[in-house]
Amino acid sequence: MTIFAQKLSEDAKWFIIAIFLIFIVFFAAVGFLGFLVKKLMHWQGGKMESMIADVVNEHIITDTRKLRKFGIKKNIRYLFKEAWIPFSIMALVSIIYVIFCAANNFEVRFFGYAPGERGFMSLFFIWDWKNPEIRGDVFFLKNIIIAWPPALNTPRWDWNAWGTYLFGFGIVIGGLWFLYCVQAYIARSWRLMKVSKKVFEKKLDNFDPNSVPPEAPKPEQ
Amino acid sequence: MAKLLKALGYGALYTLLSPFILAFFALYFVYCVFAFLYMAIRNLIVFFAGGNPMGDLPEDVKAKRSIQARLEQQSAVLNNMAQQGQTTNNNTNTNTTNTVVQNFYQQPVQQNTYGQQGQQSLPQGPFVQPGTVNAYPYQQPYQGQIPQQPIPGQLPNQPVAGQIPQQPQGQIPEQGIPAPQEENAVDLDEVPYFDEGEI
Numbered sequence: 001m002t003i004f005a006q007k008l009s010e011d012a013k014w015f016i017i018a019i020f021l022i023f024i025v026f027f028a029a030v031g032f033l034g035f036l037v038k039k040l041m042h043w044q045g046g047k048m049e050s051m052i053a054d055v056v057n058e059h060i061i062t063d064t065r066k067l068r069k070f071g072i073k074k075n076i077r078y079l080f081k082e083a084w085i086p087f088s089i090m091a092l093v094s095i096i097y098v099i100f101c102a103a104n105n106f107e108v109r110f111f112g113y114a115p116g117e118r119g120f121m122s123l124f125f126i127w128d129w130k131n132p133e134i135r136g137d138v139f140f141l142k143n144i145i146i147a148w149p150p151a152l153n154t155p156r157w158d159w160n161a162w163g164t165y166l167f168g169f170g171i172v173i174g175g176l177w178f179l180y181c182v183q184a185y186i187a188r189s190w191r192l193m194k195v196s197k198k199v200f201e202k203k204l205d206n207f208d209p210n211s212v213p214p215e216a217p218k219p220e221q
Numbered sequence: 222m223a224k225l226l227k228a229l230g231y232g233a234l235y236t237l238l239s240p241f242i243l244a245f246f247a248l249y250f251v252y253c254v255f256a257f258l259y260m261a262i263r264n265l266i267v268f269f270a271g272g273n274p275m276g277d278l279p280e281d282v283k284a285k286r287s288i289q290a291r292l293e294q295q296s297a298v299l300n301n302m303a304q305q306g307q308t309t310n311n312n313t314n315t316n317t318t319n320t321v322v323q324n325f326y327q328q329p330v331q332q333n334t335y336g337q338q339g340q341q342s343l344p345q346g347p348f349v350q351p352g353t354v355n356a357y358p359y360q361q362p363y364q365g366q367i368p369q370q371p372i373p374g375q376l377p378n379q380p381v382a383g384q385i386p387q388q389p390q391g392q393i394p395e396q397g398i399p400a401p402q403e404e405n406a407v408d409l410d411e412v413p414y415f416d417e418g419e420i
Contacts, residue, residue, distance in 0.1 A: 030224060031232030054284040061280060070280055077275065079253060080260040087257060182253045196296070 012139055037183075044184040045191030048075065052192070056199055071192040079185045086177035090135045093170030100163025110164055113153040118161035120168035126153035 008016070051074045055061045061070055101108045104118065112119025113126050127149040136146040234244070264274035277285065 024229065027229045027232030029232065030235050031228030031230070034231050034235045035228065054288065055280045058284045058287040060287070062284045070278065073278060076256050076260060080257055080264070081275065082255070083257055084261075087261075087364065179250070182250050185253055186246075186249055211404075 008024055015138070039181065041190070043185035044187040047078065047184070048188040048191040049195060051075075051078065052195070062200070064200050067196040068192060071196065072189075075185060075192065079181060079190070082184065083181040086174040086181065088100050089170050089177070090174035093167045093174070097163055097167035100167070103163075108161075108164060110168070115158065118158065118164055120161070122153065122158050122161060122166045123155050123165065123168075124153070125151055125155060128152050184188070 045065050048071060052067065052071050056067065063066045107118075109117040109119050111121050112125075115119040115122075127193065128151075129145070130150050134145055134147040134149045135143050138144060138146060156168075267274040
């Protein structure tokens, strides 16, 4: 290892350190993001308990299987209740987009960025990643990107592409919102599985075999 | 530092498991889309059939009825207690009003300060601050609040539960054996004495 380190040039050492630091930062970010998602899902799952608490407290449901069945029904209903707004947004913008395309003789390219294409990507930077001039060899790595590519497009607002923008933003917002609903659905399902096991669980941890069993109720005289 | 190391470890784990996590999430996404569409169609059908698409499930209805019944039972008990309390207050207020009127109009001089004129109407209660008007005569707890009604199946002279039975004088309680009266009492000096050898 030491010999390998001595053979490396100063640039290569800095390159390895940079890669190492990037990995550490990336893993830490992913780890913290995971904690955040876990906390969020724990909070989202709490809704399931409030949905099934009454039937359990009132002894309407007294076994795990029935509670799960009931919980799944309630969960799907709540998913519909939560997700109808993002679905409606996506449906509405889709209808508007179809009308917009029809009004422009279907000469609309959603991912286009050129001025006449009325595309959504005209709002973003487009780089030429296929340019061979940005590729080269670094140590043992061959033909990798070693330079920033030239920009093919810089962000600009095109009023002729308003239908595409509306559709793009509507789908992104509605999709993320629906993803949030799906995550909440998973969290509630997870909580249901846990709670349905736990509430009807009978434990023998504190069982004393020498204890006297409870007396049977005496018949009334 | 420990938290950072933990985050690093979990970050590496999540990165390794990310394809499976994403696949799981994507499956659930597709499932949720179908579940949503199913619910939308079902709700439309239920709505046009005249029902309530987001109404309560049968289990919810049962639970609500059970809760409602319990609440009504509790409120009935509370109402009974409140009514009893109101009756008690009415009784107390009636007595008190009379007493106040008597004290104020008939004997206005009887302001109770110990050692003055009002000594006759000194309260029988545990404590009254000197110098206060004796407007509220002391009452035994629950005095006159429990109606004395005959209990069904009770004999005329049978003692009521919770009351100390008033036994006729000269009888041992609960046995009915006549107790020795004064006039029939035996003077111990007049009892003949026998030696053990004579018996």
